[in-house]
Amino acid sequence: MAKRNNLLIFILTIGVFGILTTEMGVVGVLPLVADYYHISVSQAGLLVSLFALAVAISGPIMPLLFSGINRKKVMLLVLGIFVLGNIVSMFASNFTILLIARVIPAFFHPIYCSLALTVAATSVSREEAPKAVSKVILGVTAGMILGVPITNYIASETSLEITMLFFAVVNAVAFIATLVFIPSMPVKERLSYGSQVSVLKRPLIWLAIATVIFIGSATSSVNTFITEYLETVTNISGNILTLALFILGLSSLIGNLVGGRLLMRNAIKTAITFPIVLGIVHLLSLLTGTSTGPMMFTILLWGFLFAIGNNVSQYWITSAAPEAPDFANGLFLSFSNLGITIGTAVGGLFISGMGAQYIVLGGLLFLLLSLVSILIRKYMFDFKKHLSTEGMK
Template identity: 70%
Template sequence: MPTRNNLYIFILALGVFGILTTEMGVVGILPLIADYYQISVAKASLLVSLFALTVAISGPIMPLLFSGINRKKVMILVLSLFLLGNIVSIFASNFTVLLLARVIPAFFHPVYCSLALTAAASSVRKEDAPKAVSKVMMGVNAGMILGVPITNFIANGTSLEMAMLFFAILNALALLATLLFVPSLPVKEGLSYGTQLNVLKKPIVWTAIATVIFISSATSGVNSFIAEYLESVTNISGTFLSIMLFIFGLASLLGNIIGGNLLSKNPIKTTTLFPFVLGIVFLLSFVTGKTPSTMIITIFLWGVLFSVGSMINQYSMTLTAPEAPDFANGLFLSGGNLGITIGTGIGGLFISGLGAQYIVIGGILFLILSLGSILLTNYMIRPGKQLTGIN
């Protein structure tokens, strides 16, 4: 049984890795996509922002609609749609076709991710659930973090089509493994729609949603254009660019550890100080941005703080709605992807109007807004409580 559960959880992790890599991998190749289709980088960023907007819209809705269907059937459906979208992307003759091939599967993104977290927890004993969920989260983080440099490396070493093929292979492997090794998973009795929706009556849930949106906007408004920033401001490309993106990815993995330790020791202090620290690092880019050797330090710090910000978002959202964890996961995905949409949109405007060096200004503006929502959340917390919002 332990071996079977480990295989099942690995397949779930592989599935979310493939889906998240499909979503975020294009961040590292936006300049290549812009050149290939003869469009601006700002327009190419629609591949990120519209995908994220779609997830933001479907995040609270789709997991609820599919909650009563056999989980294996849902997994097969979602992975099949992503695989089909990846195949179409390989042969897309124009940018509109490429955009549609990404947006349509994106509606089902939160279905699989929410399902994976819930299914992993229910596959083991209650006391082992956090460990099972953490393994699936590794797939999520790896897709968001490592998918970018891997995709950039493949595209620069071969072609844009091969990078799209990489997405297809990941989703095909997860689909095949699901078909062969995952048993039928009928859904047992769960929470009613009304019970889950009731968490929206809590004001503190809305301040947490605002924090997720603002922090995600701040980080994605900068991180979505890392490749463009390094090429146009730092004047690096090719293999060195891939190395810099890998540094960002490795730093982000370290950020998971740092963020977890900080949040476990003092969550309120960590969340309150985060906007100040990331704001200082954003400003640091004006000093280091044009010099490759010093920009390595800034990229490393961006990576660490990217993961810390993601962990703050997840921590805040899930703990403000502990009575409905599945719905909270949907809200987290929705708010985070809405933030990606807004952040990449504003970042694109700064690139078009002022140049890539000034994308951090948009990030700083969103950090100021996030500080407001964080302070409001702290004010609403009763003495002795930590981001639970429980009365």
């Protein structure tokens, strides 16, 4: 049973890696896309922001609509759509076609990722769930951060078309592995749409949603423009730039695993500490940004903490609605992507208004807001716990 669960989680991790690499991998090639289609870098950024917006819109709806269908069939459907979308992207003759070929699959993105997180959590005991989920989020984090330097390297050594082929191949591998190794997964206990949606009546879930948005905005306002930052502020390019992005990605993988373990030990303490520590690292970048050596250390810390942020966000919202995991994970995907859209827009404003060095100021603002929302939830939880204790007396 343990071997089967490990294989299942491994395949799910590959699947979310393929989907998230498709979403975020283009961050590393936005200047190349701009040159190829004769548009500005900010216009090329629509490949990131509109993809994220599509996920944000479909996040609460699509996992809900597909929640009663055999999970293996749903996963194959979504992976197939991503393979097809990436093949169309390879041959896109203009930017509009490329944008459409990316945005359509984006609407199906939350279905697969939500199912992957739910299946991972339910395949083990409740105590082990954060650890199992962190392994799937490892694929999310790898796609979001490690996918950027991989894509950047492929594009610099080959072409934009081969980069799109890479996206297609990764999704195809996940499709084949799912088809061959994952057994049929019919839904045994289907929750009604109404019972799942009813969790939105809780103030606690809305506080969790706010936290997810703020954390997503805080990390994306910096991460989306990391290539631009390193090129213009740190003045690195070529192989050194690729190395820096790999450091960011590899440290994020470590941070992801550490984040799962920290949440198992003390979830509240981990959530409160995260925005404080990342805020300190943002301030550190103002001192190290122009020096290659010190900036490599800052990048390592960025990657480590960005990954923990994903773990905190997912746990924070699913713990507020444990009886509706598919819907809660859909909300996590939706609002974290809304955070990406907001963070990308704010980061772009700081770049155009003050320069790339100051994108961390937007990150600091959102981290402060996330800390406030986390502390309010903690206060509410402690207050309710106190009332229930007093009532028992």
